[in-house]
Amino acid sequence: MTVVDTGARAGGAAPPPAGRRGRPRDRRRRLLGRNPSGLLFSTPYLAYVLVVFAVPLGFAVWISFHDYFFAAPGADVDRPFVGLDNYTDVLTDPDVRRSFVNIGIFLVINVPLTVVLSLVLATLLNQVVRGRVFLRVSFYVPYVTASVAVVGVWLFLFSGDGLVNEVLGPLAPDPPWLINSFWAMPSIAFFVTWKQLGFYILLYLAALQNVPRELYEAAATDGAGRLRTFRSVTVPAVRPATVLVVLLSTIIGANLFTEPYLLTGGGGPNGASASPVLIMYQRGIEQGTPGVAAAIGVVLVLLVLLVAWLQRRFVGGGES
Numbered sequence: 352m353t354v355v356d357t358g359a360r361a362g363g364a365a366p367p368p369a370g371r372r373g374r375p376r377d378r379r380r381r382l383l384g385r386n387p388s389g390l391l392f393s394t395p396y397l398a399y400v401l402v403v404f405a406v407p408l409g410f411a412v413w414i415s416f417h418d419y420f421f422a423a424p425g426a427d428v429d430r431p432f433v434g435l436d437n438y439t440d441v442l443t444d445p446d447v448r449r450s451f452v453n454i455g456i457f458l459v460i461n462v463p464l465t466v467v468l469s470l471v472l473a474t475l476l477n478q479v480v481r482g483r484v485f486l487r488v489s490f491y492v493p494y495v496t497a498s499v500a501v502v503g504v505w506l507f508l509f510s511g512d513g514l515v516n517e518v519l520g521p522l523a524p525d526p527p528w529l530i531n532s533f534w535a536m537p538s539i540a541f542f543v544t545w546k547q548l549g550f551y552i553l554l555y556l557a558a559l560q561n562v563p564r565e566l567y568e569a570a571a572t573d574g575a576g577r578l579r580t581f582r583s584v585t586v587p588a589v590r591p592a593t594v595l596v597v598l599l600s601t602i603i604g605a606n607l608f609t610e611p612y613l614l615t616g617g618g619g620p621n622g623a624s625a626s627p628v629l630i631m632y633q634r635g636i637e638q639g640t641p642g643v644a645a646a647i648g649v650v651l652v653l654l655v656l657l658v659a660w661l662q663r664r665f666v667g668g669g670e671s
């Protein structure tokens with residue numbers, strides 16, 4: 352029996368090979384995702400990110416390669432290209448280098464403390480039956496309170512004759528916390544951890560709601576105690592939230608400005624609590640060298656991206 356191609360007999364074109372049929376669809380899926388409507392709904396936020404973050408960042412990069420200075424609107428001034436001169440000034444400035452060391456000290460204290468305290472407190476709050484709403488609001492209030500108001504309370508507590516020193520007595524540091532070159536940055540790290548703790552507790556509480564109860568029941572059946580259950584069930588189950596908390600606390604901490612500006616009078620004593628963003632403000636606004644300030648900002652962005660990538664690599668593992 353002879354097999355006749357019906358498509359060719361009818362005069363029509365032969366169907367395309369199977370390997371080529373799905374290529375346009377695959378390209379659209381890679382470009383738009385599985386659900387193109389999601390791209391439509393996210394377009395306003397993408398436009399916001401482009402206008403508020405991408406464009407200013409690109410302008411900052413441009414400024415960092417020029418001898419830029421502020422002028423009246425519409426004024427035609429020369430801003431010559433200086434290459435890497437601003438970056439050379441940044442890398443050779445001892446105040447700038449010390450500010451990056453300071454922010455490293457801050458992150459080493461703040462990030463682990465934030466993760467541990469927020470996870471432990473969220474776990475405890477998740478088990479509370481009475482007064483749960485009151486406790487959640489109590490932890491969240493410092494986060495939404497204006498920094499200026501909270502700083503006033505903190506200055507009262509940690510001043511030379513403050514409540515903390517009165518309680519510690521001879522164990523209190525001399526000079527006091529916020530004017531002590533050793534304790535100034537750790538004190539700021541403790542303050543920021545306390546102030547922002549409520550936000551991260553809410554993130555962990557949301558993650559804990561998605562942990563299956565069967566896991567806890569299985570752990571109880573196996574005879575696991577509270578500590579073992581926390582270590583073997585809770586911590587692995589909220590790992591995505593932990594990755595988010597680590598990334599957010601790192602990014603927010605790297606942009607530290609308000610706390611050293613208000614608590615230690617602009618980075619004192621002798622720059623022991625100065626942050627890169629505070630140095631950017633001093634160089635760009637107070638000293639009139641925006642090119643150097645922009646170079647500091649670009650270096651800070653690159654370092655934060657590197658740290659975030661390392662955290663994602665080692666804390667987040669292979670999860671997407």
